[in-house]
Amino acid sequence: MLGNFTYENPCRVHFGPDALDDLPGELAKFGPRVLLTYGGGSIKRSGLYDKVIAALDAAGKSVVEVPGVMSNPTADKLREGAKVARENDVDLILAVGGGSTIDYAKGVSVSAWTEGDPWERLYLNMEQPTGKIIPVGDVLTMSGTGSEMNAGSVITNHEEGLKIGHVFGPEVMPRFAIVNPELTFTVPDYQMRAGIFDAFNHIQEQYFSGTDDNTSDYIAEGLMRSLVHASRIAVKDPTDYEARSNISWVCTWALNTLLACGKSTDWEVHMLGQAIGAVTDATHGMTLSAVALPYYRLVMPYGREKFARFATNVFDVPAEGRTTEQLAEAGLEALSAWMDEIGVVRHARELGLTEELVPAAVRATIILDGGYHKLTTDEVERIFRESL
Template identity: 65%
Template structure:
């Protein structure tokens, strides 16, 4: 490993079928008034809401509800959440849901005591918090983003056609996460698969960078092999506890910064996919799936040894008689076959995009420098066109 790094992760995880039993004890460590953050109401239909309310009542908390967090939380919704937090002088933010709720909660946490507009300060200017941060906890109901164990927050501004992520310091990371794999059973298959590909892409964004012999790469190869196996089992039987638990655990380790240690990291697939989400409001994981293969096939020659290694160590492709170019291409073909097998979206047309939108998508795409190629605007448009 050649890179210098500091690693710290302060999030306490409670994992398994009995994870909820720890919630009341965790809540007791924090202040009186809790802003309960959730999405469209599915947690009321599946019974998770009742369990959370019971834990809050047992801890003697005053509950302020903040519902309606959308899959791609917006700047307007963020301002609404900050207003709620200020008016009720909340002490703690409890996000019950997937990554969108956790991202939103973290954005509120750094904004409640800050006078600046949160979008402008954190997502346009990328400034760091200069005010008191309100602590956050998470009850996870969807595996994918890893937001339950990191300081990241992604917010969408539809007026500006921008979707921007800000990775804050560990001070903003959730203080704890309740992770019961059974809570993910009720997810529709489309959302489950979107989460699975989000996990895979979190890993590949970090894996396809650097040329040194890096321990992180070996860890990531194991995580990817395990994810492929678990995804197939979960698609066949959504209530396969072992599969869903492995998916949930892999999601946390894919993006809690651990496997990125010592890595340059790419993240261009996320920049392309987030541009699509900003313009179409499409599901995050599926936007990544639609653009990933065209991007990786475009940059493959620049990182050929790593793509050849990916084919062998993740997909088990025999290298005998194959040049690196053939091996690398076979690895991406294997990933494509797996994506089709589990039900990923494979092109942007399925998400409502067409040729007339390419310039707008390019305008919304940030260019990253950590991967094997730094894209030009013309290359970004070409990749979007190939993704149609």
């Protein structure tokens, strides 16, 4: 492993069918005023809302709510939540839902006491929060983003045609996460599949970079193998607890900063996917699946050895009789076959991207330089057109 790093993750994870039993103990560690945020009505239909409210009542908390967090939280919604959190001087933000709800809670936590417009300062200009940061806790209902145990927050501004993620410091990471895989059973099949690929690509973004012998890459390979195995079971039987529990745990570890230790990382697939999301408001995981293979086929010649290793160590592609290039290409074919097997979107036109919207998506794409090849604007456009 090359370079220096500091690893810190203050999030305490309660995992398993009885994880919600640990919520009262966590709530007791914070002050009396809680902002509860969640999405649509699914947590009320499932009965989870009532259980969370009961825990809050038992802990003697005064609760204000910001419901209606959308799948791609907007700048306007962020401003609304920041205003509620500030006016009520809340001591904790409790997010109940999937990655978007938790991303939103972290965004509110850094925005409430930051002066000025939070979208402009914290996302557009990538400034650091200037006021106090409100602690966040979460009850996870959908696995995929890893937001339950990291400091990332992605916000969309439709007026500006932008979707931007800001990864803050450890002080923004949730203080606790309640992860009961059974709660993910209520997630629609489409969202489950999107979450699986989202997590897989989180690992890829950290794996397809660097040339040193890095422990993180060995961990990444094990996580990818586990996710591929569990996903094949879950798409046939979404209520298989063992498969869904393994998916949940992989998703958490895929993006809690561990795999990035001692590494450069890529994240260009996410920049491309977020650009599609900015112009279409499509489901995040599916925007990634639409552009991943066009991107990896383009950059593979610049990192051929790692792609060959991916083929052998993740998808068990035999190396005998193949050149490095042939093995690398076979690995991408194996990836393609698995993506078809789990039923993720392969064409961005299914998400609403059209020839006419490609220029807007190109403008919304942030080009990074952490991977094997830094894209040109022409290559970004080429990837989008190939994805259609």
